[in-house]
Amino acid sequence: MRSKSLGSVKRACLTFVTLAACVGVSVSLCPAHSQTIAGHAIGEDGSKLEADQRASPNLTTEYTTVELSIPNGIDVTATYQNGSNKIIRIEATPRLPEPGASGQFGNFVFGKTSLSEIRSRFGSKGLLFTGVAPATATPDGGVTIVSSYEVQGTNIIASFVSKISAASLGDLNRRFGEDMYGHIESVAMLESTVVADIDYLKLTRGHELVYDVGYAPIVWEDAMSPVGVARGISLARISPSQLPAHRIYKGPINAPYFTDASARNFQTRIAEGMAGGPVFAGEYAVIQVGCGTGCSIAYVASVRTGEVSRIPIDDEAAQYLDLKYQIDSRLLVTQSARGEALKCHMQFLTMDDGEWISLLERDIGPTESCYNSIAQNLRN
Structure with missing residues (x-):
């Protein structure tokens, strides 16, 4: 990983788990719907959101959070700054536990798109805010893992939150023991998608950012983009080092x-x-x-x-x-x-x-x- 903090650079690494990446994708999109989630975007006037939705002031009274239920099975939480009324954070989660709702980015699908696919799509594990752990335990015994990326040409960071359930963790532990975390990325599934203003995140999570080796900002691919949008994929960018083996086996050779x-x-x-x-x-x-x-x-x-x-x-x-x-x-x-x-x-x-x-x-x-x-x- 590489770490960057307001002009200073140092080396660091993720401490929780190494999750591999594989493919770099560049996308050319019409900017009309860029960085939108359920039709809303960072910088919009949050005070104009539907008045009949639930709103609750932040504890600091600096922000207001509005919860929106939209028709396609998605719940959206939008936070805007009091005074300027500009939306500074939007999060989308599936309303029902059944997978299948749009993940609000490209062809990502809640409950079906794996952490491995997310990391593979962007070619790295992303970035971290040093004030926030990359993985946290959930009340139900599972674990959530956050993969964050700067959105190219903007002041926005997109985060994809993946979750592995307690049952899946237990199954991995039974099957792989101490090696279980080497297999977690294929089991953790997309649970929510977040876009947020980077200055807001630095205030709440810390100014120092840590970047994965090979990291690059992403080009936002809106879920509403028309079919047939051209993509340019460079085969030369795909490197074996982006998908390292978890270990090299040196034990006895078993019969087929x-x-x-x-x-x-x-x-x-x-x-x-x-x-x-x-x-x-x-x-x-x-x-x-x-x-x-x-x-x-x-x-x-x-x-x-x-x-x-x-x-x-x-x-x-x-x-x-x-x-x-x-x-x-x-x-x-x-x-x-x-x-x-x-x-x-x-x-x-x-x-x-x-x-x-x-x-x-x-x-x-x-x-x-x-x-x-x-x-x-x-x-x-």
Whole structure:
């Protein structure tokens, strides 16, 4: 992490848990609806909010907080400064416990968008105010984790609050023991979205900010943005170091355990691949099996548990398949030709808690592009 406080710079780090990131996204948007939550924005006149909504003065009498219920299953809390009447903080939360309501940013969804997806979307863990802990216990035994980012070109900070329930914490503890926090980001789900004026936050949380390595301000993507808004995604920004392996397994190599029925056809080949030890994500062997001219199937096998799973490539049997991975990262890149589409397709995957998550897919050219290696195509 890097820390910045009114002209001074020092090094620091998050003390609670390391949560990985993977993809940097730049978005070009029409500014008409930028930084809005449920139709309201920082800097608006808060005194004009509906008079029949509940309002309660802040204890300092400097601020008024208004609670709004809007039709799409979202509750909004808006705080404005008495005197200027300018809104300085807006928070949106789902009204009902069932997931599915808009997270008020892009395609984020309350109760469904994971902390891992949030951090992956923005390419870092964000920033912290040193006066506030990044994670706090909740009365029901769960934990909330806040990921905050400056909104590019504004004086606004957007925060995404994720929660892991007590039941999920208990399950992680039973499964992973001391390593449980290495898996928390895939279980913690978006609970609320907040935008606030940075000067207000510095008054209430402290002036010193701590920034994650690789941090960059985000471009706000309003949930009301029209379909078809263009995005520019730079493949070159995706780095294996953004998804570090939680640990490198150095214990005994277990016998393969086949949960994928197709893998049983290649038991000998998979066992031989596992004998060489892990080469991906700290504990996995990668096995690529030929199935004809230019055709192959790929599996990963945990040398720690023995579990074997198929790498989720779109085609049943990939043509001109190339894989890129390394032992100290959970990022795996696949490249293969799509026969019917006559396209060379690249996919970025991560392995979290034994499950594959697709981060990004992209056609990179005609089938002939797959004659090049992944590294070559990423340089082009």
